[in-house]
Amino acid sequence: MSLIESTTPQVRKDRYTISEVAALTGLSAHTLRWYERIGLMPHVDRSHTGQRRFTGRDLDWLAFVGKLRLTGMSVADMVRYAELVREGEHTHPERRELLETTRRDVLVRIAELQDTLAVLDLKIGYYGDQTTTCGEATS
Numbered sequence: 001m002s003l004i005e006s007t008t009p010q011v012r013k014d015r016y017t018i019s020e021v022a023a024l025t026g027l028s029a030h031t032l033r034w035y036e037r038i039g040l041m042p043h044v045d046r047s048h049t050g051q052r053r054f055t056g057r058d059l060d061w062l063a064f065v066g067k068l069r070l071t072g073m074s075v076a077d078m079v080r081y082a083e084l085v086r087e088g089e090h091t092h093p094e095r096r097e098l099l100e101t102t103r104r105d106v107l108v109r110i111a112e113l114q115d116t117l118a119v120l121d122l123k124i125g126y127y128g129d130q131t132t133t134c135g136e137a138t139s
Contacts, residue, residue, distance in 0.1 A: 015045075016054040025062050032062075039079050040065060042086065071106050 018029045027035075032052075035041040042061065045053045068078050081098055084091040 018052045021054045073102050
């Protein structure tokens with residue numbers, strides 16, 4: 001099952017317009033055009049009238065890019081990753097290193113968030129255990 005299939009219950013078809021992709025992904029048409037312009041999207045096919053025609057594979061790629069965005073990966077690194085994909089299989093080691101670096105960064109962020117959550121839980125517990133009287137100052 002692809003990333004987009006796991007998050008999108010719609011029946012897949014062969015081609016999608018930019019407005020359909022915007023509706024499916026939550027990205028604006030402007031963002032989709034920008035992704036294409038900066039090289040984050042692979043070449044998007046065009047109809048005989050010049051309209052973009054996205055494929056299921058494009059939707060899968062956009063779902064992956066969305067996950068990379070959630071990791072905090074920079075746009076420059078995402079574009080670099082996309083370039084490596086286009087260059088071919090010989091770039092697998094470099095792609096892997098980029099993803100491993102991002103994974104390490106995510107693990108650090110998770111640890112920071114877990115520490116923050118523990119502080120919040122402690123504070124919530126403090127307020128839940130308090131029986132304050134009117135006018136009493138608490139931290």
